[in-house]
Amino acid sequence: MAxxxxxxxxxxxxENGFEQSELLEPxxxxxxxxxxxxxxSPQTSQVKGWHHQDWGRTVSVDRQLDQARADExxxxxxxxxxxxxxxxxxxxxxxxFVKRFVESGKPIAAICHGPWTLIEANAVQGRRVxxxxxxxxxxxxxxxxxxxxxxxxxxxxxxxxxxxxxxAFNRKMIEExxxxxxxxxxxxxxxxxxx
Numbered sequence: 154m155a156x157x158x159x160x161x162x163x164x165x166x167x168e169n170g171f172e173q174s175e176l177l178e179p180x181x182x183x184x185x186x187x188x189x190x191x192x193x194s195p196q197t198s199q200v201k202g203w204h205h206q207d208w209g210r211t212v213s214v215d216r217q218l219d220q221a222r223a224d225e226x227x228x229x230x231x232x233x234x235x236x237x238x239x240x241x242x243x244x245x246x247x248x249x250f251v252k253r254f255v256e257s258g259k260p261i262a263a264i265c266h267g268p269w270t271l272i273e274a275n276a277v278q279g280r281r282v283x284x285x286x287x288x289x290x291x292x293x294x295x296x297x298x299x300x301x302x303x304x305x306x307x308x309x310x311x312x313x314x315x316x317x318x319x320x321a322f323n324r325k326m327i328e329e330x331x332x333x334x335x336x337x338x339x340x341x342x343x344x345x346x347x348x
Contacts, residue, residue: 157331159187164226166193166218166247166270170236173202173209174316175264179230182323188330190230191215195244203234218246223253228330233265233285242273251276258335262311262326264318268292271310280307283314309335 202209241247251274268284278296283305303318313322
């Protein structure tokens, strides 16, 4: 796994309250595979993680969201944690950033509550996905086919349920990120507007 992602630049979009293991372990796996991972956040210099039942580590922000462009990156990582994706899905700039990855067909990996942001970006309509169980109804209501599996891949979008799934999540994420773009995708809103 040492060089599959050499030359690839990955954006990890996070807010305060990201689940620590769901950012740090995938980030480490991506870097070990040769990728450069930027922590992109609405926060200016640092973002604070969540570890089990309490605040966790603070991580430096590499790129402030307002200065980041999706076309600078090859793929996107969306860690979970309850607070993190809830804040991101309510931030129009964050949702737009995710939409750019969706529309360009660049691979996206989302774990646990991370798919909440994919819902806001209209990325799950007609797709097979998984997540933390409490998102099941939200994803179904957004038009996704939700399944209870450790990792699911649908046309370049990788999803997993929880921290226990991280080893399988990392393997599939690296595989999809190495494949690269899956061609342009239309968001549900875009395809509905063209009918």
